[in-house]
Amino acid sequence: MESYWYYTLSAIPQTLAAMVALSATFFVFRLNFISEEIKKNRKDLLRFTLLLAAEQGEIDIIEQKTEEEFLEFYKEVLKKIKPDQPNLGLGENQIYEKLATEMQRIISEDWRSYFRAKPERVARYLHTKRKLLENLLSIKKMAKRLFGCTLLTTTFVVTVSLLALPNYDIIRYPRTIVYIILSCSLVSVILTAYSVWKIATTRIAPEPDLRASN
Numbered sequence: 001m002e003s004y005w006y007y008t009l010s011a012i013p014q015t016l017a018a019m020v021a022l023s024a025t026f027f028v029f030r031l032n033f034i035s036e037e038i039k040k041n042r043k044d045l046l047r048f049t050l051l052l053a054a055e056q057g058e059i060d061i062i063e064q065k066t067e068e069e070f071l072e073f074y075k076e077v078l079k080k081i082k083p084d085q086p087n088l089g090l091g092e093n094q095i096y097e098k099l100a101t102e103m104q105r106i107i108s109e110d111w112r113s114y115f116r117a118k119p120e121r122v123a124r125y126l127h128t129k130r131k132l133l134e135n136l137l138s139i140k141k142m143a144k145r146l147f148g149c150t151l152l153t154t155t156f157v158v159t160v161s162l163l164a165l166p167n168y169d170i171i172r173y174p175r176t177i178v179y180i181i182l183s184c185s186l187v188s189v190i191l192t193a194y195s196v197w198k199i200a201t202t203r204i205a206p207e208p209d210l211r212a213s214n
Helices: 002-052 059-065 067-078 096-111 121-172 175-200
Strands: none
Touching: 002 059, 002 067, 002 096, 002 121, 002 175, 067 121, 096 121, 121 175
């Protein structure tokens, strides 16, 4: 039993450490990809936000906001958009014309299309971007939460294994302790596998093709 004790409790920390290292690499890669997508969408929305919130702050103030703060700010200014009203409910103060000009630039340069920046297309684009940004932030939070749980569970199992390893002679029921540590290791492996699968398969909803309607 003694050799089994030392072999098992020394192998478990090494195995779990290697597993955490691999999963950490994946999580870092995935989080970096999501962060870049958030940055890209935030940059796309910045000019629209400045036009809709001209009286609420300069560009340096808006750019200093965190990702969550920017989303909440954008959602607030987006309330000014009224798709069922002429000029999206923005009146005759040239804000709509500026929004349409920016939308037309995106259609021409990014989409390489000849469609016009009609009011409904502008409104749908801005609301689609809001949903996409919300989804990206939600995935980022979920990834951090799952990785945190995985890291905490694995660290606990490794710590218990290392603390128990040199104390074979003073532990009354070593076989029971080994079974408990093995069970916790299995839980850690399952949690890590689930976390990686969840993050890998979570779909970042693509923007609908707003060019389909003209």
